[in-house]
Amino acid sequence: MMLTTPAAGEPAPRRLLRDALTWRGVALALAIAVGVATLLNPVFVTPFIVLLGRAMFIALALLVAFAAAGQWRQHLLPRWLAQVLAVAFATPVATLIVYLVSVGGDIGAMRTPERVAGFVWTTGSGLMVGLVLALGALYRERDAQARAQELQFALERETLERQALDARLSLLHSQIEPHFLFNTLANVQELVESRSPRAAEVLRSLIAYLRAAMPRLQDGGATLGDEESLVRAYLELMLMRMPDRLRFDVRVDPALRGLRFPPMALLTLVENAVRHGIDPAENGGVIEVRAEHEADGLVRVSVSDTGVGMSEAAQPGTGLTNLRARLQAFFGPSATLELSEQAPSGLLAQLAFRPMP
Helix, strand or coil, X not given: CEECCCCCCCCHHHHHHHHHCCHHHHHHHHHHHHHHHHHHCCCCCXXXXXXXXXXXXXXXXXXXXXXXXXXXXXXXXXXXXXXXXHHHHHHHHHHHHHHHHHCCCCHHHHHCHHHHHHHHHHXXXXXXXXXXXXXXXXXXXXXXXXXXXXXXXXXXXXXXXXXXXXXXXXXXXXXXXXHHHHHHHHHHHHHHHCCCCCHHHXXXXXXXXXXXXXXXXXXXXXXXXXXXXXXXXXXXXXXXXXXXXXXXXXXXXXXXXCCECCCCHHHHHHHHHXXXXXXXXXXXXXXXEEEEECCCCCEEEEEEECCCCCCCCCCCCHHHHHHHHHHHHHHCCCCEEEEEECCCCCEEEEEEECCCC
16 A cells, blocks of 8 residues: 655645644544543542543544545555555544554553453444544545536536537527628629619728628627617618608617627628618618517517518528527527517517526
């Protein structure tokens, strides 16, 4: 058997004593010694103070033996069994030591019936109490290790789930990027093909807008305030394309502007309102964007338009399908996206979620 490697410059015996003689361990050992000495006092003729001193010495010896056995590395016995055997062996040895001290080291004086009976009583009491406490300490240690392992497994599982969530969000972002770009560039293409005199102006605005928007596609710290800025820039760009057919109003509660929010999520709804609501409408329409904090802690973000509304045969596009998945990945399964018709015409898209803690 061999001792584990001690701290640099610190002898192994001193480290064993330091580990064993903690304030809590010593206080518990001394308290138990007082209890045992009190119970044995009627049996012995020895003065109580002497009996108490013996009990304290034996208790501290068992404490050191238990801790020392826990520090030994060996392959023949499990650690817990080595500690139990150490307590069982240390009890008679410590008892013999205190009795030899009481008789001045004269082994012959130990052979009197009174001292033999006292030795048996003391050893038996020490064995019974010491082994029960040793087994109890080992059980508590195993229980604490099991809880620590359970917490470690939970932490690892949470880390893996978070990594999977980040990978899923990255995939969804990568699918949103080309969808957004192609739709926006299609608007510019229409102006160029129609030889509109405003095409160059719109293109310059688009370039400036994309320079600001593209870095935020992969920004994990994007906020609802960032989305508000992007939405305003996008709607102003669309207003340059169809100044007589589009009006808009964006209102976001200032208290919500710092709220973490999936990048491009609100912009997806606004772009959908322009492309499928306002563009097909003969007279255009109005787009209203709202973000409010409700009394029950729920945040509701809505985009409404007075365009052509939702066709009965229409199917959710890539943007809306991915948006639902991104919201639930970002805010949890309780996050919802609902679309409903407006009277007399138009569509209302509503996001509802509880902010991340």
